[in-house]
Amino acid sequence: xxxxxxxxxxxxxxxxxxxxxxxxxxxxxxxxxxxxxxxxxxxxxxxxxxxxxxxxxxxxxxxxxxxxxxxxxxxxxxxxxxxxxxxxxxxxxxxxxxxxxxxxxxxxxxxxxxxxxxxxxxxxxxxxxxxxxxxxxxxxxxxxxxxxxxxxxxxxxxxxxxxxxxxxxxxxxxxxxxxxxxxxxxxxxxxxxxxxxxxxxxxxxxxxxxxxxxxxxxxxxxxxxxxxxxxxxxxxxxxxxxxxx
Amino acid sequence: xxxxxxxxxxxxxxxxxxxxxxxxxxxxxxxxxxxxxxxxxxxxxxxxxxxxxxxxxxxxxxxxxxxxxxxxxxxxxxxxxxxxxxxxxxxxxxxxxxxxxxxxxxxxxxxxxxxxxxxxxxxxxxxxxxxxxxxxxxxxxxxxxxxxxxxxxxxxxxxxxxxxxxxxxxxxxxxxxxxxxxxxxxxxxxxxxxxxxxxxxxxxxxxxxxxxxxxxxxxxxxxxxxxxxxxxxxxxxxxxxxxxxxxxxxxxxxxxxxxxxxxxxxxxxxxxxxxxxxxxxxxxxxxxxxxxxxxxxxxxxxxxx
Numbered sequence: 237x238x239x240x241x242x243x244x245x246x247x248x249x250x251x252x253x254x255x256x257x258x259x260x261x262x263x264x265x266x267x268x269x270x271x272x273x274x275x276x277x278x279x280x281x282x283x284x285x286x287x288x289x290x291x292x293x294x295x296x297x298x299x300x301x302x303x304x305x306x307x308x309x310x311x312x313x314x315x316x317x318x319x320x321x322x323x324x325x326x327x328x329x330x331x332x333x334x335x336x337x338x339x340x341x342x343x344x345x346x347x348x349x350x351x352x353x354x355x356x357x358x359x360x361x362x363x364x365x366x367x368x369x370x371x372x373x374x375x376x377x378x379x380x381x382x383x384x385x386x387x388x389x390x391x392x393x394x395x396x397x398x399x400x401x402x403x404x405x406x407x408x409x410x411x412x413x414x415x416x417x418x419x420x421x422x423x424x425x426x427x428x429x430x431x432x433x434x435x436x437x438x439x440x441x442x443x444x445x446x447x448x449x450x451x452x453x454x455x456x457x458x459x460x461x462x463x464x465x466x467x468x469x470x471x472x473x474x475x476x477x478x479x480x481x
Numbered sequence: 482x483x484x485x486x487x488x489x490x491x492x493x494x495x496x497x498x499x500x501x502x503x504x505x506x507x508x509x510x511x512x513x514x515x516x517x518x519x520x521x522x523x524x525x526x527x528x529x530x531x532x533x534x535x536x537x538x539x540x541x542x543x544x545x546x547x548x549x550x551x552x553x554x555x556x557x558x559x560x561x562x563x564x565x566x567x568x569x570x571x572x573x574x575x576x577x578x579x580x581x582x583x584x585x586x587x588x589x590x591x592x593x594x595x596x597x598x599x600x601x602x603x604x605x606x607x608x609x610x611x612x613x614x615x616x617x618x619x620x621x622x623x624x625x626x627x628x629x630x631x632x633x634x635x636x637x638x639x640x641x642x643x644x645x646x647x648x649x650x651x652x653x654x655x656x657x658x659x660x661x662x663x664x665x666x667x668x669x670x671x672x673x674x675x676x677x678x679x680x681x682x683x684x685x686x687x688x689x690x691x692x693x694x695x696x697x698x699x700x701x702x703x704x705x706x707x708x709x710x711x712x713x714x715x716x717x718x719x720x721x722x723x724x725x726x727x728x729x730x731x732x733x734x735x736x737x738x739x740x741x742x743x744x745x746x747x748x749x750x751x752x753x754x755x756x757x758x759x760x761x762x763x764x765x766x767x768x769x770x771x772x773x774x775x776x777x778x779x780x781x782x783x784x785x786x
Binding site: 348 | 485495591595596597598599600601
């Protein structure tokens with residue numbers, strides 16, 4: 237068990253190199269329970285690598301990380317039991333129906349009686365009547381909803397979203413935003429969201445972190461961030477200023 | 482752990498049911514099972530007709546000492562002898578597809594990241610897949626067993642005895658073990674090979690080697706052994722080179738051992754269960770599974786892509 241009980245996500249000197257190229261450089265990060273953490277950064281900054289390590293999909297070159305006190309390497313099974321994960325460009329078994337896909341992932345997440353959970357989660361996402369449709373017939377937005385459904389069906393403590401708005405239309409983005417806020421407020425989920433959309437961060441996140449070339453260059457609550465800077469300074473300016481420093 | 486293994490195995494069955502290549506090969510295999518009984522019966526009927534015609538001609542020629550028809554003594558199950566070949570060719574190919582699909586499907590669907598973010602170990606994943614493969618192939622063999630049982634009973638105009646039914650059951654049990662080896666081969670390469678095409682190509686090459694090349698270098702160099710129904714192998718003069726090759730290759734030719742087992746079980750009254758061959762093959766199978774579990778690792782490239 238990890239010693240940092242106050243934080244659900246902790247990274248300590250987390251470093252990842254692909255061959256000799258560093259993708260993540262000595263990342264020290266803490267995310268508290270109930271936060272909606274927006275992880276900002278340019279393409280290739282190391283956001284997805286961070287999530288891949290936190291979800292135990294990748295092994296870090298050095299450093300350590302924990303989820304709900306469980307080390308993501310040494311206690312990876314317990315750590316993965318606490319999380320839900322929606323990858324960027326989520327994909328499913330296209331020849332199976334939405335129900336069959338969700339049932340499979342729900343069971344793998346340890347849900348013993350998935351039928352009831354599936355109807356509940358689809359109702360929560362305002363997505364009823366699609367159980368018997370094949371995923372191959374779904375639009376990007378519909379797949380994204382199924383992606384969220386599989387990630388939250390076991391009611392995890394921490395939810396990882398990797399560029400969740402990627403490829404969604406404005407309606408889809410609005411719906412996703414509402415879902416994220418409801419998951420945080422109603423279910424008490426801690427959410428870690430990779431994004432490069434500043435407008436989404438401003439509307440949904442409670443804390444932001446900025447990653448630049450694998451290094452965490454800024455982290456504070458959204459409230460403090462907006463207080464520190466004058467009201468008319470946009471988040472975009474803050475972001476660009478941080479990166480240029 | 483058992484719940485996850487069961488979930489993965491169940492999913493394997495569900496996904497295979499919807500896979501066209503599998504369905505096609507399964508249909509071909511089951512239809513050939515039915516046809517094998519008919520072909521066996523038809524061949525036997527033709528041979529008996531030829532025998533009767535020969536007897537008539539011999540009697541007309543004044544020959545009174547007529548040998549007993551050796552085919553009358555053949556067991557009822559001998560009409561299924563073609564099944565040995567169908568299992569060797571179609572059954573094993575079907576199994577390679579089943580084994581290969583077990584992980585290729587996840588790669589193709591792009592669900593690897595979601596899948597391995599779930600709380601189970603990779604050993605459990607491999608065990609679940611193996612259980613699914615075993616279940617699917619056992620169902621295929623069970624279906625084939627039922628078809629054979631009913632069709633032979635129908636053609637013989639009687640229900641098969643308990644001893645005959647048991648012998649048929651043993652034949653399909655041994656066949657399951659044999660095809661399972663090929664399925665594991667397909668699975669092993671699907672989780673270890675770097676590309677999907679290579680993952681399919683290597684097991685198919687091994688399939689060609691085992692089913693075509695090795696028999697050519699063993700029993701095909703001893704043509705008299707293929708004469709049917711006689712069990713006496715005529716000693717024909719052969720060069721030392723061919724004799725040596727056959728002597729070396731024959732004991733390690735898995736397909737030849739299987740053919741011999743099949744022929745013994747279906748065509749001989751005094752069959753002996755091939756204990757040692759089965760144990761050796763089972764050991765290879767288990768080694769294959771252990772290697773698959775140890776070797777399995779979702780590579781970094783797969784995750785980062």
